[in-house]
Amino acid sequence: MEKIKGLRCRECGRASPAAPHHVCEFCFGPLEVDYHYENLQRIVTRARIEAGPPSIWRYKDLLPIDGEVTLGHHVGFTPIIRSRNLAEEWGLKELWVKNDSVCHPTWSFKDRVVSVAVIKAREFGFDTVACASTGNLANSVAAHAAEARLRSYIFIPADLEQGKIVGTLIYNPTLVAVEGNYDEVNRLCSEVADKYRWAFVNISIRPFYSEGSKTYGFEIFEQLGWRAPKHIVIPCAGGSLLAKVWKALKEWKALGLIEDAGTRIHAAQALGCGPIVTAIKHKTDVLVPVRPNTIAKSLAIGNPADGYYAVKAVKESGGWAEHASDEEVLEGMELLARTEGIFTETAGGVTVAATKKLIEQGIIPRDESVVLSITGMGAKTQEALSGRLPETMTIRPSLAAFDQALAEWKTKHYIN
Numbered sequence: 001m002e003k004i005k006g007l008r009c010r011e012c013g014r015a016s017p018a019a020p021h022h023v024c025e026f027c028f029g030p031l032e033v034d035y036h037y038e039n040l041q042r043i044v045t046r047a048r049i050e051a052g053p054p055s056i057w058r059y060k061d062l063l064p065i066d067g068e069v070t071l072g073h074h075v076g077f078t079p080i081i082r083s084r085n086l087a088e089e090w091g092l093k094e095l096w097v098k099n100d101s102v103c104h105p106t107w108s109f110k111d112r113v114v115s116v117a118v119i120k121a122r123e124f125g126f127d128t129v130a131c132a133s134t135g136n137l138a139n140s141v142a143a144h145a146a147e148a149r150l151r152s153y154i155f156i157p158a159d160l161e162q163g164k165i166v167g168t169l170i171y172n173p174t175l176v177a178v179e180g181n182y183d184e185v186n187r188l189c190s191e192v193a194d195k196y197r198w199a200f201v202n203i204s205i206r207p208f209y210s211e212g213s214k215t216y217g218f219e220i221f222e223q224l225g226w227r228a229p230k231h232i233v234i235p236c237a238g239g240s241l242l243a244k245v246w247k248a249l250k251e252w253k254a255l256g257l258i259e260d261a262g263t264r265i266h267a268a269q270a271l272g273c274g275p276i277v278t279a280i281k282h283k284t285d286v287l288v289p290v291r292p293n294t295i296a297k298s299l300a301i302g303n304p305a306d307g308y309y310a311v312k313a314v315k316e317s318g319g320w321a322e323h324a325s326d327e328e329v330l331e332g333m334e335l336l337a338r339t340e341g342i343f344t345e346t347a348g349g350v351t352v353a354a355t356k357k358l359i360e361q362g363i364i365p366r367d368e369s370v371v372l373s374i375t376g377m378g379a380k381t382q383e384a385l386s387g388r389l390p391e392t393m394t395i396r397p398s399l400a401a402f403d404q405a406l407a408e409w410k411t412k413h414y415i416n
């Protein structure tokens, strides 16, 4: 069965062959992968998906890979958790946590996009992959390049968290720390991509890369029992995840895999870098780039590549958006850990904080189903929590020492 039609310009609609390109030759609009949906209509069924592997590859029919899956066999199919404690705290009837903080192999949703992109890079015959990253992408590209035995060049802002740097270097890539913010790194990478024949996963082969984000949505719908929730709150950096979850929803409705549930998609960003959320709140689709200043470094993109499409998706779905200050981000991380036992990174704190505000404003009604998008792991952004964690009870190794410390602890913390 032929499934990939080619690339299509999102602005002028012109078709072009499936090649390592990302902008339209005619109008410079971004390109998107187009499929032979009439063929997919005939073969894609719930039963066929359920018979697939417990990974993103159960959705391979809807991903832009021609041949076999050659790496990243265990990516995705992360848990969706029915929240009881946080739901109770917020007075919600039905709250779910889609937990990509445990995505294999590098603990963020970026493994979904990168595994697709690196397989595609090999199909196109590249021997080197590269990326401009805010951290998680760096981890994932380095890991998948190692598995694929490809060379990798990873470009990051020099001030990233230690967990993100170590979690990249362990795979032995060439790590280029650029003294500038992500937008400056990205601009540099566009020039590097023009000069060197490397597959920049989020630039030169971005149309293929971003399709991997759809699997986050597919999993939510399948894991909720082939049903879309009423609300999904999604953190945005470049805006690709949000735009592609919307595409996933439209594809599955068109293929008859799920019913229309009137799902509203809400965007979450940090106050110190929230151009997508600002545009939504101002009811405009004109994005004003900002200079990032936030602890949510994985979301710190001041000029988001898919920002316009993220705004459009939120608008089409009838969703809304919220910012989170750095203090609210930290409270969000602590709240999710305290109530659900899930340690997410700063981006997850943004989602939790934004969701809380959307509920308080009545934009998310308390009797409707909600999915919180947790996209990354807390152990990678430990410095954000410095000075905020509870003290440790430190003792000599004797029962008497413990008894005494326990008594003091209970008095101090008012525990019976």
Ligand SMILES: *Cc1c(COP(=O)(O)O)cnc(C)c1O
Pocket (backbone or CB within 6 Å): 108, 109, 110, 136, 137, 213, 235, 236, 237, 238, 239, 240, 241, 242, 298, 299, 345, 347, 348, 375, 376, 377
């Ligand atoms: C990259 C990233 C996002 C947002 O991704 P975009 O598709 O660029 O909007 C969200 N959460 C985490 C943890 C990320 O690393």
Ligand SMILES: [Zn+2]
Pocket (backbone or CB within 6 Å): 009, 010, 011, 012, 013, 014, 024, 025, 026, 027, 028, 029
């Ligand atoms: Zn065009």
